[in-house]
Amino acid sequence: MTSSFSNLSLAEPLARAVAEMGYETMTPIQEQAIPVVLSGQDVMGAAQTGTGKTAAFSLPLLQRMLKHENSSTSPARHPVRALVLLPTRELADQVAQQVKLYAKYTNLRSTVVFGGIDMKPQTLELKRGVEVLVATPGRLLDHIEAKNAVLNQVEYVVLDEADRMLDIGFLPDLQRILSYLPKQRTTLLFSATFSPEIKRLAGSYLQNPVTIEVARPNETASTVEQHFYSVTDDDKRRALKQIVKQRGITQAFVFVNSKLGCARLARSLERDGLRTTALHGDKSQDERLKALASFKAGEVDLLVCTDVAARGLDIKDVPAVFNFDIPFNAEDYVHRIGRTGRAGASGLAVSFASGGNDARLVADIEKLIKKKIELEPVEFEEDNPRGRINDGRRHWREEGEAGDARDVLDQPRERRETEARRGGGRPHRAPSAPRDPFFDKPYEPGQADATPAWEAAAKATPSRGISSNIKTKRKVAALFKSAETS
Secondary structure (H helix, E strand, O other): OOOEHHHHOOOHHHHHHHHHOOOOEOOHHHHHHHHHHHOOOOEEEEOOOOOOHHHHHHHHHHHHHHHHOOOOOOHHHOOOOEEEEOOOHHHHHHHHHHHHHHOOOOOOOEEEEOOOOOHHHHHHHHHHOOOEEEEOHHHHHHHHHOOOOOOOOOOEEEEOOHHHHHHHOOHHHHHHHHHOOOOOOEEEEEEOOOOHHHHHHHHHHOOOOEEEEOOOOOOOOOOEEEEEEEOOHHHHHHHHHHHHHHHOOOOEEEEOOOHHHHHHHHHHHHHOOOOEEEEOOOOOHHHHHHHHHHHHOOOOOEEEEOHHHOOOOOOOOOOEEEEOOOOOOHHHHHHHHOOOOHHHOOEEEEEEEOOOHHHHHHHHHHHHHOOOOOEEEOOOOOOOOOOOOOOOOOOEEEEOOOOOEEEEOOOOHHHHHHHHHHOOOOOOOOOOOOOOHHHHOOOOOOOOOOOOHHHHHHHHOOOOOHHHHHHHHHHHHHHHHHHHHO
């Protein structure tokens, strides 16, 4: 039986904040992890994204820190006691917001630091003193080197989305940061999967961790309806629009593999009349936060994004996810579609496969999730908007002498006549290139008594005096005779 938050015996300020946020029943990861963290043991936790990991580590850490809460305004009385590391700016900002809400009625201070924005406001926050510091590794190292952040009193460290941090290449940064921390501390590591690299990291930095797994790794949520459609690259956008219309989808994530593809698709969908915004690595931090805020507020229908947004973004009630591009990494498929069907709600995941390399990527996903994937065809409601259906037949252009060019359709006669009868008209004739009028004249055979060509040409030569006229006639006659005998 699932436990209630009311059974946790949280301190009054935390209990009040949790009740205010509407928390009642704990998720499996919360139910298993919170008691272990409260006991002070290291944790190695695996759970699907969207299962409530932030509360699973934040609430028990805040509960333990309240035992030494300080109401003093002196920065020295508020050293960094808990450090939370995450791979992306969006995740760091999101976790920091949650921590601030949980600690709303306490004297515990928290802040967040990440790259892409000016360091000065972050420096001012750090100088004021904070107990809970949420950060991305790169920017935290900047503050450490600038002596804005001192970590020698850290009691708790959380490595969230650890597998993603390793994927991005943060291992050297993580090792440097952990070297600044006291040896005696509680370390919590959360990851979607326990790869060999994650296990090595845990073995180096965790002390006898309690392993918590609440779901089989790489298992997709049973509440998500999954479809894979076979469609050409040119028709992907049309297929997406049709499914959005048919299903009455109000909001959806649309995942693309590249930043350039993300920007282009967002512009195209916006031109098609869909309220769209883009989220990718080339956006400034301010633009990225605004894009997320507008999507959360329901001001846009489609959030077109790269995998920077695939993990951990807690946006409730998103009904659908589209994989406009099949992800290169099969595990990213699980994380992408984890954006929908959260907290027991139903969701839709649609993926477009265009053949070629996509066949291998789909096979990788099939192997990972241990489910047979059937590629479905897409039947479009409207006729082909291009006007001409390329059925593999050869289309060619023929240019006349005047430079006029027309497409010549190689269309079977029976089909043309059928279409003409449907339209009540005469059979359609394929247009032909204009003919030179010379070839439309009837052929006239020469007469037996006709004047020889050489003689007619000689007679037609203009007279320019007697001697010259005779010479010219002789030359012309000689030329024509030699031509006729050759």
